[in-house]
Amino acid sequence: MIDSFVIPLLKIAIVLNATLVGVTYMVLLERKVIAWAQSRLGPMRVGPYGILQPVADAIKLMIKEDITPTRADKWVFTAAPIISMVPALITYAVIPFGPTVNLFGRQVALSITDINIGLLYVVSVASVGVYGIILAGYSSNSKYPLLASLRASAQLISYEVAVTLTLVSVILMAGSLSMVSIVRAQEIQHVWFAFVQPLAFVIFFIGGLAETNRAPFDMPEAEQELTGGFHTEYSGMRFALFFLAEYANMIVVSSVATTLFLGGWLRPFPNVAALGFLDIIPSWTWFLAKSFVFLYVFIWVRATLPRYRYDQLMAIGWKLLIPLAIANLVITGIVKVMLL
Amino acid sequence: MILSAALFMIGVIGVMVRRNIIIIFMSIELILNAVNINLVAFSSQLQHVVGQVFAVFVIAVAAAEAAVGLGIILAFYRNKETVNIDEMNLMRW
Amino acid sequence: MGQAIAFYTISAFVLFFAVLVVSTKDTVHSVLFLVVDFLFVAALYVLLGAEFLAAIQVLVYAGGIVVLYLFVVMLVNLKRPPEAYEDPHRRTKLGYALSAAVLVELGAIVGYGYLTPSPIRPAPAALPVSGNTEEVGWLLYTSYLIPFEIASILLLVAMIGAIVLAKREL
Numbered sequence: 001m002i003d004s005f006v007i008p009l010l011k012i013a014i015v016l017n018a019t020l021v022g023v024t025y026m027v028l029l030e031r032k033v034i035a036w037a038q039s040r041l042g043p044m045r046v047g048p049y050g051i052l053q054p055v056a057d058a059i060k061l062m063i064k065e066d067i068t069p070t071r072a073d074k075w076v077f078t079a080a081p082i083i084s085m086v087p088a089l090i091t092y093a094v095i096p097f098g099p100t101v102n103l104f105g106r107q108v109a110l111s112i113t114d115i116n117i118g119l120l121y122v123v124s125v126a127s128v129g130v131y132g133i134i135l136a137g138y139s140s141n142s143k144y145p146l147l148a149s150l151r152a153s154a155q156l157i158s159y160e161v162a163v164t165l166t167l168v169s170v171i172l173m174a175g176s177l178s179m180v181s182i183v184r185a186q187e188i189q190h191v192w193f194a195f196v197q198p199l200a201f202v203i204f205f206i207g208g209l210a211e212t213n214r215a216p217f218d219m220p221e222a223e224q225e226l227t228g229g230f231h232t233e234y235s236g237m238r239f240a241l242f243f244l245a246e247y248a249n250m251i252v253v254s255s256v257a258t259t260l261f262l263g264g265w266l267r268p269f270p271n272v273a274a275l276g277f278l279d280i281i282p283s284w285t286w287f288l289a290k291s292f293v294f295l296y297v298f299i300w301v302r303a304t305l306p307r308y309r310y311d312q313l314m315a316i317g318w319k320l321l322i323p324l325a326i327a328n329l330v331i332t333g334i335v336k337v338m339l340l
Numbered sequence: 341m342i343l344s345a346a347l348f349m350i351g352v353i354g355v356m357v358r359r360n361i362i363i364i365f366m367s368i369e370l371i372l373n374a375v376n377i378n379l380v381a382f383s384s385q386l387q388h389v390v391g392q393v394f395a396v397f398v399i400a401v402a403a404a405e406a407a408v409g410l411g412i413i414l415a416f417y418r419n420k421e422t423v424n425i426d427e428m429n430l431m432r433w
Numbered sequence: 434m435g436q437a438i439a440f441y442t443i444s445a446f447v448l449f450f451a452v453l454v455v456s457t458k459d460t461v462h463s464v465l466f467l468v469v470d471f472l473f474v475a476a477l478y479v480l481l482g483a484e485f486l487a488a489i490q491v492l493v494y495a496g497g498i499v500v501l502y503l504f505v506v507m508l509v510n511l512k513r514p515p516e517a518y519e520d521p522h523r524r525t526k527l528g529y530a531l532s533a534a535v536l537v538e539l540g541a542i543v544g545y546g547y548l549t550p551s552p553i554r555p556a557p558a559a560l561p562v563s564g565n566t567e568e569v570g571w572l573l574y575t576s577y578l579i580p581f582e583i584a585s586i587l588l589l590v591a592m593i594g595a596i597v598l599a600k601r602e603l
Contacts, residue, residue, distance in 0.1 A: 076461070076465070116484070117488050120488040120492070123488075123492060124488045124489075124496060125491075127491070127492050127496025127497065128491065128496050130496065131503075134500065134503055134507075135465075138503075146507065150507065153500065153504075157497070157500060
């Protein structure tokens, strides 16, 4: 009874809270990192070193007036931010934060659930996330958001193909779709998949940048283009939801990349016994550290690279990444068959 | 099985009664889904996976048909500016 | 028992949203109801033990095909509302009558299936792998390899056809 209801509920509560807090502090982290990259200090006034800045942002967004355009479709207009946020949050159900540990005398697996099509679930949920953007643009009932949302969703579904192909090569290496098995396979094969499949890692990173509408692919939401993109007409709490959904998507992509390519919750060199003293650091700390590094690289790239034009963006997705991903898959298959 | 028959019925009614051609295409997708549900139900009852394999093929074919059909609709709309199927009468005087 | 309740609830939702798809006046709402319908059908597949198919359904159908429909609806909806006038040549009542005929036929098939019991077939040999995805993959690559290849060629042809149809000039 307790095992099948209370423990999963507890896990869900912890993961959700951690995610939401993490997402709000991502805003602060991003502003700080971009500021440091530009030789300035970023938010410093609210709280010591600007730590309470997200709280101020949240309060500001919550007390803003909630405007709905007159002839907009009310139901769809309200539902679009929610549809954007939900896929990012429910992907957390399959991400493993650690192995089965012994907590208070019970064996508790540090992931909310482990379905044996875990990776396929992640990909399918990501493809539903496109709807939030399309519906936001449509329901605003004005020209600019509609065009921007069509372009944004075209970008998302194009890069989805390249990302899915790289995931297939990871599945080939691991032999299973379940996320926990993929981490175990990295433990058994003594190597993180990022070193065995560097091309897949790079393609996944670039595709992840494009999937979450992050620079240098952030044409859909750049302020200088199309007057703010698909969330022009949104204000107050709904705009906050879109914003948070984007950061939540970023954290999800980082977590998935950590699990698939960087060894999940394994410490560096898990099979070298001489480094056994590193075992006192709990496994989920390694996971968080690796995700954090990935996120940092995301923000770093945003601070550094200029924006791509839309046709360049689509050309990269279709003409560069997809052939590379297919080539990677073919080479992986051939090597796997030859080594058997 | 009754569920899939009912879904099939709703799809057929949609195809015959509505005039907007996009909704007609969506009703066709409903019909295909009804068939898929039937296949999966039989697969789970007879404990053989071939029903699901067939369902995968049905989804693939539905994807191909939807893509080409929507291309045709777009090409037609560019010429005639309508999606009302009663006005698509190029073959009739 | 719980499974039966879940099955009936999900079936009720599937049928409810299907009726909404077919009867809503606004095309965009119709497409949205279709998406929700497909998600419920995916839940049904999970209930029946076909997890791979459920994920494929969400990925391809709900996440790809309906997005295509939504694109076309938005590109086409920008002018006057459709179904603006009644065509005198259209015989709507005949449409309903034909649908009723199809329903009677379906009912006859189902009833006939119940009346004459089918012979018990021996269970097929157990496959050497476990897990739903592996079973589907095993069959797909051994017994049904040729349909698999033909399906991929079909998709390639459809892709080329769609591109050619949508180009403005060749």
